[in-house]
Amino acid sequence: MSLADLDPVIHAPKRLAAMAVLTGSDTVSFQFLKEHLALADSDLSKQMSALEAAGYVASSKSGRGRGSSTTYRLTRAGRKAYRTHRDALRALLGDD
16 A cells, blocks of 8 residues: 555545445435534535545435435445545554
8 A cells, every 4th residue: 555545535534534424334314424524514515526526425316495315325436445545544554
């Protein structure tokens, strides 16, 4: 593992935290992530959009308007990228 294995998309603290939460679940709601990470709607939306654009996260929307909800799940590529990034951090910190 090397510095090149650190993923700049995942490395941002808010995105790294979101990926860690998503790793532990099949799907996670926008509301849960917002509360768990203590982020504003707009900030969480921006972070999740970046992860989705990278192909690491898939979203699903249900309903319309105020009653709508969004859920997220890691893609196969997202799981692999997160695992590689986490392993690179451990190697860099000497925490093998």
